[in-house]
Amino acid sequence: MRELRLKNNMTLDKLSKKINISVDTLMHVEExxxxxPYYWRLxxxxxxxxxxxxxxxxxMKEKCSKEKLLKLKAYMGAKSWKSVSISLGYSKDxxxxxxxxxKIPDTVYAVIQQKLSEIKRETF
Structure with a gap:
């Protein structure tokens, strides 16, 4: 992320103000x-x-349930699991x-797979 900022001749301070996050947060993302993923997307x-x-x-790998959900969160650029759960139509709990x-039940797996496919279609 640092390279992207520098390529666009932006200081940490200026970019943090433009995207409304603290300089410390931006530094932590860059390091x-x-x-x-919320900050990456932002x-x-x-x-x-x-x-x-x-x-x-x-x-990103998606061999196990956790990896599949992590990939979905990254694709969405979600800040929290709550955002992911709402998008899938399930509770955060x-x-x-x-x-x-x-372990993902088959019905939930299908919903996650469909959501990933939708995002891929929109992106690629």
Missing amino acids: DKLNN ICNYFGINHINYLKLYN YISEILRKN
Whole structure:
């Protein structure tokens, strides 16, 4: 993310004000100390770049339930699991339970797969 900011001749201070996040938060994102797709999407959107393509999120693994949900969260650029759960039509507690157990029921798996496919169609 740092390279993107520098390529556009932006200081930390200026970009943080433009996207309404603190300089500390922006620094943590650039240093990979804050791994939240919400900030990736926010920064990329400011520069008119798709965060999925720029960060090559399509290469993220999705072999287990947790990885599939993490990929969906990254694709959505979601700040919290609540956003993901609302998008899927399930409660945050239910999604948290799936993450904890690392097992997705077939019906939920189908919904997640459909959501990922929709986002891919919109992006690529």
